[in-house]
Amino acid sequence: MDIRLAPMEGVTDAVHRRIHHRLFGGVDKYYIPFITPSIHRVFTTRDLRNIAPENNAGVPCIPQLLTRDAELFLWAANELADLGYDEVNLNTGCPSGTVTAKGRGSGMLRDPDALRSFLDAIFSASPLPVSIKTRIGFYDPAEWPAILDIFRQYPVKELTIHPRTREEFYKGSVHADAFAFAAAEVNMPLVFNGNLFSVEDCMALQEKYPGLPMMIGRGLIANPALGRQLHGGAPATHEELQRFHDALMDEYAREYPADTAHSRMREHMKYLSCCFAGAEKALKAIRKSTPKTYPAAAAQLFSLPLAENPGYDPDVFTK
Ligand SMILES: Cc1cc2nc3c(=O)[nH]c(=O)nc-3n(C[C@H](O)[C@H](O)[C@H](O)COP(=O)(O)O)c2cc1C
Numbered sequence: 001m002d003i004r005l006a007p008m009e010g011v012t013d014a015v016h017r018r019i020h021h022r023l024f025g026g027v028d029k030y031y032i033p034f035i036t037p038s039i040h041r042v043f044t045t046r047d048l049r050n051i052a053p054e055n056n057a058g059v060p061c062i063p064q065l066l067t068r069d070a071e072l073f074l075w076a077a078n079e080l081a082d083l084g085y086d087e088v089n090l091n092t093g094c095p096s097g098t099v100t101a102k103g104r105g106s107g108m109l110r111d112p113d114a115l116r117s118f119l120d121a122i123f124s125a126s127p128l129p130v131s132i133k134t135r136i137g138f139y140d141p142a143e144w145p146a147i148l149d150i151f152r153q154y155p156v157k158e159l160t161i162h163p164r165t166r167e168e169f170y171k172g173s174v175h176a177d178a179f180a181f182a183a184a185e186v187n188m189p190l191v192f193n194g195n196l197f198s199v200e201d202c203m204a205l206q207e208k209y210p211g212l213p214m215m216i217g218r219g220l221i222a223n224p225a226l227g228r229q230l231h232g233g234a235p236a237t238h239e240e241l242q243r244f245h246d247a248l249m250d251e252y253a254r255e256y257p258a259d260t261a262h263s264r265m266r267e268h269m270k271y272l273s274c275c276f277a278g279a280e281k282a283l284k285a286i287r288k289s290t291p292k293t294y295p296a297a298a299a300q301l302f303s304l305p306l307a308e309n310p311g312y313d314p315d316v317f318t319k
Helices: 014-023 045-051 070-082 105-110 112-125 141-151 176-185 199-208 218-222 226-230 238-255 258-275 280-288 294-302
Strands: 003-005 029-031 088-092 130-134 159-161 190-193 214-216
Touching (some): 014 029, 014 238, 070 088, 070 112, 088 105, 105 112, 141 176, 159 176, 176 190, 199 214, 214 218, 218 226, 218 258, 238 294, 258 280, 280 294
Parallel strands (some): 003 214, 088 130, 159 190, 190 214
């Protein structure tokens, strides 16, 4: 099975990638969250923290760019090639208002002519093969056939489809029919992304599309052993989760100021709490914690037994 970890800005950083790869594995490729190349044509310290090869040593990674400026895309792709990457991923899926307002991410799907000229320019000069991660429309799934018709004109290395519109963000169910349409209509290699939260979800997809690569986000953050399980390995033990938590905390503390390290840990714990039975009270304590009170709040979570079916629970995120 071909399992990829979805890029999640603020969650799947280099610290997480290194530790996840070492302690759990089961992920064939890790996508680096988006980088927005600036007109100054230098990577920021934050970008470099994510993409510097020494920060991702031994971890198979694909960097992602978020821009609608073809020249800046090509500048960044050249830099990434020099750093040793062998693929670059284009983000045409980000639904955030601040991103789409600038015509980037899924905002690119609103303007087919501009998208076409952008793709003409990058595919004719990119030093690296380009893969794309996309949504199926901005407002309406009815936009999908026309968008797909644009992508199919280019030698896209892989098209990862998150079958939702921009308006749907990450909520509700995915449009399985939009993915099926692409699978039937185009020859380019596809990757599926969206709502794969459990071994069962992934197996059901594999039954429909044998061998289809799966990009998993929230499901793998909530259950870090999911990739390993899909490769036939064991579920996470209590001890492993504790070790994973402690390694993340130590490494964040080494690399970031206390406030940033604390907020990264709080974010991870929101997801990891899905591994524990009756986690609400402990999660509330973690949410309200300060860097000083965090260790006690985390210990509260780790005093709980494992959930029978650990996995991403959307309810945790709506409270
Ligand atoms: C907090 C957060 C940050 C994200 N950051 C990125 C990103 O940098 N690039 C990207 O292509 N998608 C990003 N996404 C979308 C995910 O990669 C993925 O498409 C989404 O979570 C749906 O997949 P899932 O149902 O497996 O979680 C982000 C999603 C979340 C929740």
